[in-house]
Amino acid sequence: MPVQLILLLINIAGEVIKFLTADQMERYRRNMLLDGVGVDGQKKLLQSSVLVAGSGGLGSPVAYYLAAAGIGHIGLLDGDTVDLSNLQRQILHFTPDLGRPKVVSAREKISALNPDIKISVIGQRMDEKNYKEIISQFDLVVDGTDNFEARFLINRACVEQRKPYIFGGVLGYSGQVMTIIPGQSPCLSCIFRHVPSGEAPSCDREGVLGAIPGLIGTLEVAEAIKVILNIGEPLIGRLLTCDVLTMQFMPVEISRDPDCPVCGGVDV
Numbered sequence: 001m002p003v004q005l006i007l008l009l010i011n012i013a014g015e016v017i018k019f020l021t022a023d024q025m026e027r028y029r030r031n032m033l034l035d036g037v038g039v040d041g042q043k044k045l046l047q048s049s050v051l052v053a054g055s056g057g058l059g060s061p062v063a064y065y066l067a068a069a070g071i072g073h074i075g076l077l078d079g080d081t082v083d084l085s086n087l088q089r090q091i092l093h094f095t096p097d098l099g100r101p102k103v104v105s106a107r108e109k110i111s112a113l114n115p116d117i118k119i120s121v122i123g124q125r126m127d128e129k130n131y132k133e134i135i136s137q138f139d140l141v142v143d144g145t146d147n148f149e150a151r152f153l154i155n156r157a158c159v160e161q162r163k164p165y166i167f168g169g170v171l172g173y174s175g176q177v178m179t180i181i182p183g184q185s186p187c188l189s190c191i192f193r194h195v196p197s198g199e200a201p202s203c204d205r206e207g208v209l210g211a212i213p214g215l216i217g218t219l220e221v222a223e224a225i226k227v228i229l230n231i232g233e234p235l236i237g238r239l240l241t242c243d244v245l246t247m248q249f250m251p252v253e254i255s256r257d258p259d260c261p262v263c264g265g266v267d268v
Ligand SMILES: [Zn+2]
Pocket: 186, 187, 188, 189, 190, 191, 257, 260, 261, 262, 263, 264
């Protein structure tokens, strides 16, 4: 065997051993078997940081699957405490967690699932004062919020800071997902120019099937991983709408609005 080849093999092996422990190799084996992931992709996941905005119905599957996949730093943001009416869909929280801060309950569950990752908790609601600073600490934001005010703040900060934002929303038997890459794709304000005024439809008033945030949150994680690894075709300029009553999954083409007050004029 040529000396150069032996040295190359030693380098590759050294790199793997240096970065991934035997436990990591075993824990993430099924990720690394995938085309487009491999050892390098797993390293990227371990080196990435993702903010999960909300530890409720959407945030639950999002936090579980990001943690299980080995996202190296996960931020959990939520200012609420666990209520009995949450447990129908917010599977991060169990009955003994009633009354506890959601971020504390959430951290316990995902750190038990994967002690290999760093978890930061932010036990407050996102508002005009804190949103830019919070988002600046992460590479990417996944939507687990339940209101348009928070989504518009996330959208604005992500466009300003050129960070990908995976949008998700649920209501009744349906949900939506879209991936926003500032400079490349339409943003939330290209679709909805303003925060809806008055009483917007909400799960509180109209209900939601618990499996819907499970479905939409899981799709959001798939999008986040694709964006981090730069693989596949993320939902850029496509709003995927899912309705489980009819089992219709329909991507709707969305264009950038050159006059958008948030992303108009923003280039790659
Ligand atoms: Zn826009």
